[in-house]
Each structure stands twice: as C-alpha cells, then as structure tokens.
Amino acid sequence: MIDHLIQYAYLVGAVLLILGMRALGSPKTAVRGNLIASLGMLVLVVATLFLQGVVDYPVIIAGVLLGSAIGAFLALRIQMTAMPQMVALLNGFGGGASTLVASGELFGYARAGTFPEGIVPYAIVAGALIGAVTFTGSIVAFAKLQELMRGAAITYPLQKVINGLIAIAVLALCAAVVIDPHALPLYLTLVGISLVLGVLLVIPIGGADMPVVISLLNSYSGLAACATGFVLGNSALVIGGSLVGASGIILTKIMCDAMNRSLTNVLFGAFGAVEEAGPAASGPQGTAKGYTPEDAAVIFANARRVIIVPGYGMAVAQAQHAVRELSDVLGEAGIDVKFAIHPVAGRMPGHMNVLLAEADVPYDKLVEMDDINPEFPEADVALVLGANDVVNPMARTEKSSPIYGMPILDVDRATYVFVIKRSMNPGFAGIQNPLFFNDNTMMIFGDAKKTVLQIIEAVRNFAS
C-alpha cells in the first residue's frame, strides 16, 4: 500500500519538475517555475524517505543538513560575476554523487554475492563513468573560471591519440565490469580512468568555449542521474535526469550554433591552441589609435543612439554597475542606449544578462544579436566593453580565419566605435581583430570599470 502511495508521490514530483522547468522558460513565470521545481524535488525526497529499506535516518539527516548548509552558503555568498564557476562546481557535485550512488550499489551486490540483472550492470557502469567525467571535468572548468589554472586551451603532442586510447580503455573496462560485476578492482580502475578522462577532456578547451562546456557538463550530470535511476529502478530519477540531460543538450546546441561550430570541433578542436596562435597573429596589422575618456565624452555629446556591447572583460573588471551608471547618464542626456548581447559573450549561457540584471539594467534594454544587428548602421556610437571575438569582422570575410562564419555583432557599421580594452593582446583565440584598426574605431586602453567611470566623469564635465 505504502509503496503505491510512494509511486504516486513520485508521479506528482516528476510532474512538478516538468511544470517547473517549463515555467522557468518564460520571464514572467520563471520565479514560480523555480519554486515549483524545488517543491517537486522536496516531494521526491520525502517520498523516498518512506521507501522500504530506508531506515538509517541519522545518517540521512546528517548528510542533508551538511549539504544544505554548504549549498546555501555557496548560493548566498557567491558574487554574480562568479556565477559560471558556481554552476560548474554544483554540476560537479551532482556528477560525483551519481558515481558514488552507482558504486555503492555495485559494492552492495558484491557484498550480498548476487549479480545485478537486466540493464542494471550497464546502468551502473554508465552512471559511474558519466558521473566521474562530470565530476572532474566540472572541477577543471571551475579551476579555469576561478583562474586557479590557466584559462586558455592546454594542449600537448598526441593529445587526441592519448584521449582516444583512454576512451578505448574505458569502453573495454565497461564491458569487463558488465560481464563480471564482482570484479571490483576492474570497477575501481574504471572509475579512476573516468576521473582522469574528465580532466583530459576539459583542459584542451579554451576560455571562450566555456559556455559550451558548462552546458554539456550540465547535460552529463542529468544523464548520470538518469543512469542511477536505472540502477535503482527508480522512475523519478530517470525522468528528472533525462529532463536535465535534454535541456543541457539544447543549450549546448544553441551555444555551438552561436559560434557556427560543431560540438566535435569545440570539444576536440583545441581552438586557440599555442600552435595556432602563431600564424593567426600574423593577420591584419596596423596602428590602432589610442584615445582618452575625454575624447569619448565629446563624441557622446553629439550622439543620439548608443549601443553598448559587453563581453567577458566587463565581468572580469566587475564593471556592470559602472556600465549601468553610464547608460543612465547618457539616458538623462536624451541619448537612446541599448545593450547588444551576443549569445556566447562571457563564460556561460546568458552570462551578460545576469550581470546587467544585477546592475538593474531593465531587461528590455538588452537586445539579442539578430534584433540589434540591423540597428548598428543607424547608431552613432558602439561602445565595446571587453568583447573581442564576438565583434571581429574577420568572421564575415576571412575564409582562412578560425572564426570564419561565426555570427558576430556588426559594431563596425556604427558611425564611431569605442573599444575599451586592457591592451592590444589578441583575444583568447589568438586572432588579431581588424576592427581595432578601422578608421572609425577609437581604442581606449585601460581597465573596463575605471575607464567607464572616467567616461562618466568626462561626460558630466563636458555637459556642465
């Protein structure tokens, strides 16, 4: 009887998760969606506590309290600029948990001396493998984003060959464990190599490709949870896990499309690797013209339409509040200010939207690439803030360029272009940007936040 009630509760929980996810997809209902999804999760957890065989409540309570405390601490303390690494870290925990669950089950079978049947052994190796790759892959992504390690692509000779051999070894070990689930040394080797594989798969991926990696790891963490659902014969896990798996795949595809690259190319292309930077840097050269914030103030004084293009540089400099202030100052002067958001600007999907929302920029001012591009020819000023590859006109014309074909923001079609940049160093891809040498481009070198504050100051002085 109670088991039936639990199954009904699972159904209710799964439906709440689906409704929550759907509501999360629309600005008006997103807050409610998040609450519905968390309610669904609560229903699933509480129902599970009533399952037969779940009796050791002290262990459960201790774990839930400890996890909740750490999770709440992280969620409430994290800075909005650090959101990409937060998401990466949380993903890693989810993946790690799935590996532990799959392992615990396998050890349980070994202790009891019974063999898992049907699809269970396959699900155990799948859960352990995907979970372990997600765990270490997310930790590497976290380390790169937190700048604990070099953010650029790390490559070495025979990288693809080595990864390929490891992948083959992993598959062979998977098969061996499925055939003999009691061979624990083989299983532990599988988990160990999967952990290594997670590291090796993420280190060759450079900074600007992070939105793809984070979406993909998100998908993996769902698929790992899904696999543990099959291990435990638990429908709630299968449904919840596959929802996340599907949504992660869609986000990954959106990110890849926004770069006009295939997923394979992002994962194995080692874009921006050292050996590619050499010839690429020999692209168009010229003299970029350095200007001052005061020069910008003069131009702004005569401008009527300004489009601000934020990039990762804005996040690094924590310049979002200064940028909001600048848009307010310009707005008060009667200038129409909009923000152009490239889908892969920053280090995770929607990164710029979150930062600008934190700084209270109204979200109707944030315009997507396809909608804003026709407006650049009519804009007096395009202000590029720490963005580089997403505004590189070579993507339109230069067939030999690694970013050829990537949809970009057409800032070069504005009357004047200001580019605020720390130095003339090429972007992460090591590709020179001809935009900087255009006649209508004015470079202002400096930290994004300081420079924007100086421009605000100069605009105010100029007006008074």
Added chain:
Amino acid sequence: MLDDPVVALTILTLSLFVGFEVISKVPPLLHTPLMSGSNAISGITIVGALLAAGGSDRNLSTVLGFIAIVFATINVVGGFLVTNRMLAMFKKKPDKP
C-alpha cells in the same frame, strides 16, 4: 516496474522528448537561470543517495551514500537558491520607473 528494460526505455525516451519540448524556445535572457535550475534538478540523484545511505546495515555503501547525500544536497539546495537569487534580480526591473 523499471526491472523491465522496455518500460524503462519508454520512460527515458518520453522524458527526453518532454525535456526537448519544454526547453526549446527559451529566451537567452533566461539561459543562466534555466541552466542553474536544471542543474539543481540534476541533484535528483539525492534520491539514489538516500537509498544507498539509508540501508539497515552500516557498511561501505553507507559511507558512499552519506558523501553522495552531501554532494547531491549541495547541488540541489545551492542550485535552487542561486537560481532564485538570480531571478529576483530579473524580476524587480519592471517596477523601476
């Protein structure tokens, strides 16, 4: 019920379709909250962790289950809270003059 692979695969396939349908056409504005929200849902593996840790005998599986509960709870609680924090920022905008 999931002992039958056909039933299990049916549920998996249909759930994937539901996932694709529910998520496509999400505006870029919400990409991050959607990701962190679905991230929290991937912590659903907590259900498995409860089963692993809650068994009557205490052994290695209990230890693994305990760590899994901690990990998964961090994922769930952290994910939902941080999503809520982000969405609260989006929400207050229209009230501003």
